[in-house]
Amino acid sequence: MELIDGKAVAAQIKLELAEEVKKIKAAGGKTPHLAAILVGHDGGSETYVASKVKTCEEIGFKSSLIRFEDSVTEAALLQQVIALNNDTDVDGFIVQLPLPKHISEQKVIETIDYRKDVDGFHPINVGRMSIGLPCFVSATPAGIVELLRRYQIDTQGKHCVVLGRSNIVGKPMASLMMQKSNPGDSTVTVCHSRTKNIKDLCLQADIIIAALGSPEFLTADMVKPGAVVIDVGTTRVPSDKTKSGFKLTGDVKFEEVAPKCSFITPVPGGVGPMTIISLMKNTLLAGKKAIHFA
């Protein structure tokens, strides 16, 4: 069994990105600039955004943080989105989700200029990914594909079972794994809450991507010997063993599943660290106008 070390891969990519930014700057090019809009004071969102800003600094990107209180109107938020669309110095930007209930997340997402949509949530980017065209792929699926690539995991003709059909992980993951590409070219099965024989299906899988948000859902009896297991779950489970009072828990019962696998990602330190770094890669692509140049 080999542990997929997302933390190490992310650190390596960070160095690669920093190197490329250095070269761009040395050649007189523009410093890539990521902006983030943060509404309110949700603990998770604060942490994520702070981490994104910090990673920008480490890589050499310019970053901007725009804050609103929870009481901000949808109109005011949309106005800010449009301002960032029109700001030629900003290469890409994100609106940290979730948003307060009085604001339509979908409306906000669709107002973002798809050429600056480094989160890859705009329907144009989702559609282009499905068709197999260049696009911003959302960060978590992109990070998983990058892990498969760096660990040279053979995916062609393999049976990949995706657990979960969320718009931000399950569906795009299925879409990427079935494309004629490498990684990709897998036979793909998508399971979800309505699936009846999930254990039978998992037992057939060469690759399992677990993104249900259901702590320790995948147990050893559901996994074929030699399978590759990617754990996307990050549920905060109460714990008296940590200072924070909770423990980040994946969708995989790691201790019993790991010995059966050829490769497995831990939680934390697997998929998680790849998410922010994938956003950074998208920002660099946006800065270079490498995806959408129309």
Next chain:
Amino acid sequence: MELIDGKAVAAQIKLELAEEVKKIKAAGGKTPHLAAILVGHDGGSETYVASKVKTCEEIGFKSSLIRFEDSVTEAALLQQVIALNNDTDVDGFIVQLPLPKHISEQKVIETIDYRKDVDGFHPINVGRMSIGLPCFVSATPAGIVELLRRYQIDTQGKHCVVLGRSNIVGKPMASLMMQKSNPGDSTVTVCHSRTKNIKDLCLQADIIIAALGSPEFLTADMVKPGAVVIDVGTTRVPSDKTKSGFKLTGDVKFEEVAPKCSFITPVPGGVGPMTIISLMKNTLLAGKKAIHFA
């Protein structure tokens, strides 16, 4: 075994659409207007477009046919697309594919205003379908979903195996069948040329949607008793028994598969007739501004 009579369903929907158009006109509303651009003189394309124009007339839609020779430049074609985008009388339009090799189909598709993209090929419509938002669903997948609905075939929690991963059938079909909707809510497996154990997977399927374009690929030994089989194949196979010299052949070996099925579509007369009628439904939706009203 029950035969899914696509011809009869299409005829029924045609009456329903004609009835609705009559009401719209009686209330002083605008007559829905579908335009089609046809480049060159490909036999298949001529037939399809002629059939679309005829169906428009039967339903009471206005239709326009714009023809170009094979030698038309991409720029001239794009100019025509933009003219239709700006023509307020045209509710929806299609550019009949395939196009000559010197023209980028993708560029043409992406130039179409997505609000008039009744073929549902624009990335925005593809992306919105994946996310589960209102959109124009492309005609063949929409027609198949409509058949499942009209025959009240239970899809929730069923295992649906899609054979083929084309952008116009396989991928959208998978996307629709996994949505939280009815029809939909299925466990979905997508098989394709790289799939190794396609027979094993088909044998597990409650619903098989065959869209490989491989004549008589699906044989009786690959089908579980009681399965629902939808045949999307329409390959022209040479035949000395028909006047035309060819026979339209599906992906399913009908004679031997049919007796094992609970429901099956024939070729011709199954999915085929639903395709044009789905385009007509999209045109009516476009005329009513029912999907994209932004």
